[in-house]
Amino acid sequence: MVAVLAREPAAQAHDPVPASGPGARIDIRNVSHAFGDGDKRLEVLDDVNLTVAPGEFVALLGPSGCGKSTLLRLVAGLDAPSSGQILQDGTPIENPDPSRIVVFQDPTLYPWRRVWDNVALGLQARGIVKRERHRVDDALRRVGLEAFDRAFPHQLSGGMAQRVALARALVNDPQLLVLDEPLGKLDSLTRLAMQSDLVELWQRAGFSALLVTHDVEEALFLAQRVIVFSDRPAKIRAELKVDLPYPRHRGDPRLTALRHEALRLLGLDASW
Template sequence: MVNAAIEQHSQTDAPAKTGAHIDIQHVSHWFKLPNGVLQVLDDISLTVAPGEFVALLGPSGCGKSTLLRLVAGLEPATTGQVTQDDTKITRPDPSRIVVFQDPTLYPWRKVWDNVALGLQARGLLKEQRYRVDDALALVGLTEFADAFPHQLSGGMAQRVALARALVNDPQLLVLDEPLGKLDSLTRLQMQSELVSLWQRNGFSALLVTHDVEEALFLANRVIIFSDRPARIRAEIKVDLPYPRHRGDARLAELRHEALRHLGLDASW
C-alpha cells in the first residue's frame, strides 16, 4: 500500500514540475471505414502543463480514447499535430506510458517479471533491476513479487500495471479508464493511491474516465467533450488542494457544473 506516500504528500497542493509538456494543436481525426470516413475529433486544441493532471470527460464513443492514442504516438492525427516538449509526437516512446482498463499482464510471468518488461525490452534490466523492486514497493506489492497474475485481485493486478508503467520513469502517464473495471470500494482506494503516485513522481497525467466524481477527485483540470466528433465543450478548473475530501461542498458544486455541460444535471 502507499499510505506512507499519501501521508508524506498530504500537504502538497501540486506535484513537482518534472513531467512532460503536451501541446495538442488543432487536431482533427477521421477513421476510414468500408462505406466512407468517420470523423471522431474536430479541431481539438489542448495543453497539459508539466506535472499537471488533466481528465477528459464526454459521452461514450465521442473520441476521448482516440485522442489518447494520438498523444501516446500509437497513430498520427489526420490533421493538426501533437507535441511533447516542442517535439512532434510521431511514434510511441518510453517517456509516454499507457495504462489501460485491463491490466494486460502476461499470465505465465510472475509479478516481478511483468513489471520488468519495459526495462527488459530496452536492454536495461541487468543494470537496473533495482527499479523493478522500487516500483513494486511504490505500489505496495513487494510481498507479491513471486505471485502469478491469477493469484491477484483486480485492484492488485492494476497496481502491477501501474508499477510496470512507473518502472520506466515516464514523463507522461496516459490513463485510459484504468480503474473502470474495479469494484466500487477498490476503485475509491485506487483513486487515492493514484494521486499519491502522481504527487510523488511528478509526471504529467492525461486521464479518460466516464466517472465525473473520479475526474474531479483526481485532476487539476477537467475537459468536457461533446458528442462525436468530439469538440471541447467546457473546461473546469478544480480549485481544491490535495488531499481532497469526497464530501467537500465545492466538489458537489463542480460535479453539478460538469453534469450540466454533459446535459445530465436535471436529476441532481
C-alpha cells in the same frame, strides 16, 4: 474562486507554460481525426486544442464513443492525427516512446510471468533490466506490492493486478502517464482506494497525467483540470478548473458544485 469555467479553452491553448519537474508538456494543436474514407469516413475529433503543463493532471470527460480514447492514442503516439499536430516539450510526437506510458482498463499482464517479471517488461525490452533491477523493486514498493513479487497474475485481486500495471508503467520513469479508464473494471471500494493511491503516486513522481474516465466524481477527485467534450466528432465544450488542494474530501461542497456543473454540461443533470 473554486472553479473557472472557460467556454472557449482553445483560445488559451498555446499560452506559455513554464517547464518544471520531470513531467512532460503536451501541446495538442488543431487536431482532427477520422477513420475510413469516402462514404465510410467517420469524423472522430474536430479541431481540438489543449495544453497539458509539466506535472499537471488533466481529465477528459465526454459522451461514450465521442473520441476521448482516440485522442489518448494520438498523444501516446500509437496513431497519427488526420490533421493538426501533437508535441511533447516542443517536439512532434510521431511514434510511441518510453517517456509516454499508457495504462489501460485491463491490466494485460502475462499470466505465465510472475509479478516481478511483468513489471520488468519495459526494462527488458530496452536491454537494461540486469543493471536496473532496483527500479523494478522500487516500483513494486511504490504500489505496495513488494511482498507479491513472486506471485502469478491469477493469484492477485483485480485491484492488485492494476497496481502491477501501474508499477510496470512507473518503472520506466515516464514523463507522461496516459490513463484510459484504468480503474473502470474495479469494484467500487477498490476503485475509491486506488484513486487516492494514484494521486499519491502522481504527487510523488511528478509526471504529467492525462486521464479518460466516464466517472465525473473520479475526474474531479483526481484532476486539476477537467476537459468536457461534445458528442462525436468531439470538440472541447468547456473546461473546469478544480482549484482545490490535495488530499481532497469527497463530501466537499465545492466538489459537489463542480459535479453538478459537469453533469449539466454532459446533459445529465435533470435528476440531480
